[in-house]
Amino acid sequence: MSDTIQTTTPPTATPERRRDLAQFIVVAFLVVVATLLVVDAAGLRNDFAETDPVGPKVFPWFIAAMLYLTAALLSIAILRGSIPEEEGGEDVDLDQRAEWLTVAKLVGVFVFLIATVDLLGWTIAGALFFAGCSLTLGSRTWLRDLAIGTALSVGSFYAFYVGLGVPLPAGILDGIL
């Protein structure tokens, strides 16, 4: 074929990595979801069985069956050497080593936000969240990051409150804001 085009995405599969066994995480996830669907649907009743022959169970069971099937097919594909096509992007350099530690830290910052948003309110928790994320991602100017975060969180708090009538959690600043 002469009509092929060289795209700029670099090939992700390196020759020495023939099998990507980490994909069994996907298989495990599919099996868990499917099993949850089966167990949950088993407890449902169909009160109108004569007229509603499908009932509430069939759809979950069908999806579960398909998830088991795709999990099995994926297992075979993995063992036969199927390599996933990792997603590229402007800021993504797949030739670098993955820094999963950065990801873990971001998840930590996120958990902190979830834990504190009701207590501290969106303005404080949101500002800390922004600063925490940007510092984790390699920024070193923590004072400036905090200032930007505060501007964003206070700005969005009032924009939502005044503009949209949505009161974001005020937390300990309730009454002051």
Added chain:
Amino acid sequence: MDNLNNLMDGFGAAITPTNLLFACVGVLLGTAVGVLPGIGPAMTVALLLPITYNVEPASAFIMFAGIYYGGMYGGSTTSILLNTPGESSSVITAIEGNKMAKAGRAAQALATAAFGSFIAGAIGTTLLTFFAPWIAVQAVKLGDPSYLAIMVLALIAVTAVLGSSKLRGFIGLFLGLAIGIVGIDSLTGQSRMIFGIPLLGDGIDIVVVAVAIFAIGEALWVAAFLRRRPQEIIPVGRPWMGKDDFKRSWKPWLRGTAFGFPFGAVPAGGAELPTFLSYVTERKLSKHPEEFGHGAIEGVAGPEAANNASAAGTLVPMLALGLPTNATAAIMLAAMMGYGIQPGPALFESESTLVWTLIASLFIGNFLLLVLNLPLAPLWAKLLQTPRPYLYAGILFFASLGALAVNLQWFDLALLLFFGLVGLGMRRFGVPVLPLIIGVILGPLVEERLRKTLLLSSGDWSGLVSEPTAIIVYAIIALGAIGMAVTGAVRGRKDTTTEVSA
């Protein structure tokens, strides 16, 4: 002409100061997020869904339409000025566009992209004006069985045609359908998949799923592979093109439009194939074939027009049938349902004003893109220099804000993180995002329609094929499946060395 009258009424409703403001904001915002790496129009519309609580539907959709068209335009700017295209639809533009920019012709590349987008957008929207109402009129006559068959076709087509691995596409689809199960079963009133958590009783909000999969998943994925050395950005002045450039561009614009619109209008046509076809065609027809690979303007003009025409085409199934075939259309459909508007063939009847205002605003947005973006191009290029920690911290911040605003409870943030991690895993393991989102949105509709169809036929399964259209559509699905199995088997026998994409 009835359609023209309706369109004129639509213009009347769209040209109010408020709506023009929303159109401007949408176009500028859309271009900005299209230029910025990491965020796209689908994510932006998802983040802006909270405005639907307090803004008129017409204004909101005018803004969303602006974001949609603007995002397409912004994406091309990035792929010309940087050599890494962000979206698969602008991969082809990057080939010649970046070469032109490196050869000092960035201004001309941006100009031909801008004019090409404008012309394709104008023609595409005109075709939409005439085709969509006609299709809707035909589709209204279809009963539940046919409509069910068409929805099933759309789900399968989007999953099977797009992306490199069909198996992974179907994994995404079934995960999306599973998410759609969560909540109260509409016919029996029982809770499903809520695991005793009352907060899950109303189902998982589509905003949370979409924002998590698009924004959080993307930010976490980029964090793992963030480019250490920033990329070289080619500086650019105001876009302009000479007479000779126009002469070489206008035919590719029109041909690109002809490729793009039909592909966008059929489910799963997408923008990848028409941009590729347009590129190949221009290379064959060009009087300067030697320039291809070194920055031929035809190679930018054609694919860019195809890209935008396909964007307009995508709105045909969305407005006429209520079927989303790309991520942004899917989120717009979710917004529609949030307003309590039932998407589907009846939309042109029941929400006539809204639909025609939206279509009129597409023309306005398309025009605004041209007049605003030509002078603003240097500014957009500057936007590419945004420090990455701030960019991705900002994406995470606004994603959390969007999810929190849905129900004002921390629980949605926890869901956001969970699905964000799912989104991260999908990027790592090559599971496409679009089938999942479409599965979440269409899954519950498919189930409801299936069961209602059987209620009407008193539980007789043959009720599913009681209409000729339904039978035809199922036949198309079966033929497609057989065709794919055959080509897969042939290809598998020819080259066993390459990757098994199952």
